[in-house]
Each structure stands twice: as C-alpha cells, then as structure tokens.
Amino acid sequence: MAPSAKWARSVAEAELRRPLPRRYAHSEGVARRATELAGIVEDDAELLVSAAVLHDVGYAPQLAVTGFHPLDGARFLRDTHGADARLVRLVANHTFALLEAEERGLREVLKVEFPSPEKRSLVDALVYCDMTTTPDGDRTTAEARVSEILSRYEADSVVGRFIRRAAPEIFAAVERVEAALASQPR
Template sequence: MTTVGCAYKLAEVLLSDSLPRRWAHTQGVAARARNLAPLVGDGAAGLEAAAVLHDIGYAPPLVDTGFHPLDGARHLRTLNAVDDRVVRLVANHSFALLEAEERGLRSDLADDFPLLDDPLLVDALVYCDMTTTPDGGCTTSEERVGEILGRYGADSIVGRFIRLAAPEIHASVGRVRVAADEAGLVP
C-alpha cells in the first residue's frame, strides 16, 4: 500500500531541486486529486499518490527511455512501498498509451503496466493533470492542450500525441466534471 506521505517525499526529492516547475505542477495536480477524494471514495489515497508521482519519470536520475510515464513507473515498480495500482496509474496517466505508440514503446508500456479497469480513477487522474498548469494553477483542458502544443510544437512527438489525445482528454475531463457536479463537488 502506497502512503501519500511517502509519495510526496519521493516526488519532492526527485523533482523539487532539479525540476522546480515540474514540482509546482505536481503539487497542483495532487491538490486537485485531494479535491476529488469524495468522488473516488476508496481510491482517494491511490489517486493522490499517483497524482504526486505521475511526473517523477522526468527526474534526471530516472530518465532511461525518455518517456516519463514508463521511466517513472519502472522506478516505482522497484520500490516495495508502492502499490501496483498506483504504478499502473502513473504509467498510463493522461492517455500515455497514445504517446507510447508515437515513440514505438506501446508494447513496452501495455505489457508491463496494463491499464486499470477503473474508468473513474483513470479519468480522475487525467482531469487532475490536464486541468493544472505547468506552474500548478488551475486551467481548462483546452487551454492545457494548447499550452502543451505551444511548448513542444505541433510536429514534435508530444505535439502529435496531444493532438491525437485531445478528444479523449476533453471527454475524460467532461466525465469528471459531470460526476463532480452530480456529487455536489467543486473540483
């Protein structure tokens, strides 16, 4: 079982000094996950842990393939304290399989880290990541996709991926907003 406190400590060690902007984003994503806790019930701790760990694969000591969901999940898999569900959420966050396809890593990701059969939890992590700016603030998924395109360029691997994933991202965010509205939450 992954404790949220351990997840924060690990992410802070890996990101705060070397990638402070990524650390700010991570903290914003985790804050959004805490707000969704009532919506995901028993999955709340796992969602928050995955939110705070989702970008550790960017940490310089962990970069292997250059694909942060895979690199981060591979590292987490080596740690006894990290629950398999959290590792699989990190590996597959924000439609990572689509980017893995662009990178020629789809089978590596899919075979090692199968997507969770928990659509609400998967959508919740997409929501948290894709409605948080690089600096940790709140945004819309449309603005976030535009920001990513602007940062990486439309013809880059990330640009091609984000254009392909955009409809799915917006649909996930929409499903979470509807569920949150029905539950009386302000996500």
C-alpha cells in the same frame, strides 16, 4: 493497501524539487486537484493523490532511461520502491500515455509491462487533475492546458502528434469527471 500520500509526496520532493522545480510545482498542483475529488473516487482517494503527486516523477534526470516519463517513472516506483501495483499502473498510463507510447514505438512495452488500470473512473480522475493544472501548479481549463502544451512543441514532434491525438480523449475524460462532481450532493 493504497500507498500513503505522505510517502508519495516525499518521493516526488526528493526526485523533482531540486532538479525540476517547475515540474514539482505542477505535481503538487495536480495533487491539490486530486484532494478535491475524494467524493467521487471514495476509497481510492489516497491512491489518486499518490498517483497525482508522482505522475511526472519519470521526468527526473536521474530516472530518465527511455526518455518516456510515464514508463521511466513507473519502473522507478516499482523497481526502487516496490510501490503498489495500482499506483504504478496509474503513473505508467496517466493522461493517455499509451497514445504517446505508440508515437515513441513503446506501445507494446507499456501495454505488457503496465496494463491499463481497471477503474476507468480513477484514470479519468488523474487525467482531470493533470490537465486542469498549469506547469506552475495553478488551476486551468483542459482546453487552455492542451493549447499551452501545443505551444511548447512543434506540430510534428512526438508530443505535438500525441497531444493532438489525445485531445478529444482528454476533453471527454475531463467532462466525465466534471459531470460526476456536479452530481455530488452539496
């Protein structure tokens, strides 16, 4: 059974709103994007919204064990909340996290503990939502979002290396979602 978006929002609010208000605003914006994709994800709409609002929960200071937010967030959701396995896997693997895990020496840990979700379209949808939302929760383009991320990190930092490697995959995922949206009946 898909997790409730209401439950997911309450967890995100409890963990992010006070310590990281900007991260919380971003997560809320990502969830708003997710609601716009109901027509292309169909029965997985609630799951997508839940993953969208929780995708960055691992940034919460009290949850940051490894310092790699997809892994920390997924472990928290699994271990503390017994969350749905599909939700946990989406959070763990959002926005090509496996590439960043490789940069951090955590690729095998992530891959074994949280295998990639089976539905590529759902993974693409979460990438789209994350990468078309600014840190403040506003709408943006994937190109502008990647540029914004690169402006915050040194080129040779873990995130700098990761985002440069992931950018072509991010843009391709966003293009697939935009094509699916364009093919929806109006």
